[in-house]
Amino acid sequence: MEKLKEKICNRIWNTKKIRMCSEARLLFLDKRNLILNVYYSLFILVFSVLAYVKKDSFRIIGIEDPDLLLLVSSIILFTFSIYSYSHSFKERADRMKKCYTELSKLEVESEAAESISSEKITEINNKYQEILNNYENQLEEDYLKTKASKNFEEWLKYICYLFKFYLFNIVYFLLPFLITYILTILLKNN
Structure with a gap:
C-alpha cells in the first residue's frame, strides 16, 4: 500500500508541476499577444503619419498607394485582435492556477x-480525476518542459519545441510587414 500511496503522490505532484508550466505558457501567450497588438497598432500609426506627411516617399520602396497598405494592415490588426481575444489566455491561465492549487491540497491530504x-x-484517486475533469488538459509541450530535466530524449524534444515556438514568435512580429507588402504589390499589379 505504501508504494501505491507514493505512486499517487508522485502522479499528483507531476500533474501539478505540468499545470504550473501550462499557466506560465498561457500567461506568456497573453502578454505576447498584448505586445503584438500594441506593436501592430504602432506600425499602423507610424505608417499612417508617414503616409500623410510624405506620401511620395513610399515610391522609393515600391509602394505606389500607401492607403491600400494601411487598409490591409488595419484588416490584419482587426483579425489578429479577434483571434487573440478568442483564445482568452489570461482566463485559461487563472483556471490552470486554480487546478494546481486544488492538486496541491490533494497532495497534502494524500x-x-x-x-x-x-x-x-x-x-484520493477519485478526487484527482474529478479535479482533472473540471479543467482543460495541458499541452504536450508543458509535459516535455517538466520532464526535460530528467531525461535527455525529453530534453531534445523540448529544445525542438522551443525552436519552433520562438521561430513562430519571430514570424508573428514580421508578419504584418510581409503580408502588407506582398498584398500591396499584388493589388497594385491588378
Whole structure:
C-alpha cells in the first residue's frame, strides 16, 4: 500500500508541476499577444503619419498607394485582435492556477494520510480525476518542459519545441510587414 500511496503522490505532484508550466505558457501567450497588438497598432500609426506627411516617399520602396497598405494592415490588426481575444489566455491561465492549487491540497491530504487503506486510495484517486475533469488538459509541450530535466530524449524534444515556438514568435512580429507588402504589390499589379 505504501508504494501505491507514493505512486499517487508522485502522479499528483507531476500533474501539478505540468499545470504550473501550462499557466506560465498561457500567461506568456497573453502578454505576447498584448505586445503584438500594441506593436501592430504602432506600425499602423507610424505608417499612417508617414503616409500623410510624405506620401511620395513610399515610391522609393515600391509602394505606389500607401492607403491600400494601411487598409490591409488595419484588416490584419482587426483579425489578429479577434483571434487573440478568442483564445482568452489570461482566463485559461487563472483556471490552470486554480487546478494546481486544488492538486496541491490533494497532495497534502494524500501525504498526510498515515495509514492508507484501499478506500482512501480510491477516494484520493477519485478526487484527482474529478479535479482533472473540471479543467482543460495541458499541452504536450508543458509535459516535455517538466520532464526535460530528467531525461535527455525529453530534453531534445523540448529544445525542438522551443525552436519552433520562438521561430513562430519571430514570424508573428514580421508578419504584418510581409503580408502588407506582398498584398500591396499584388493589388497594385491588378
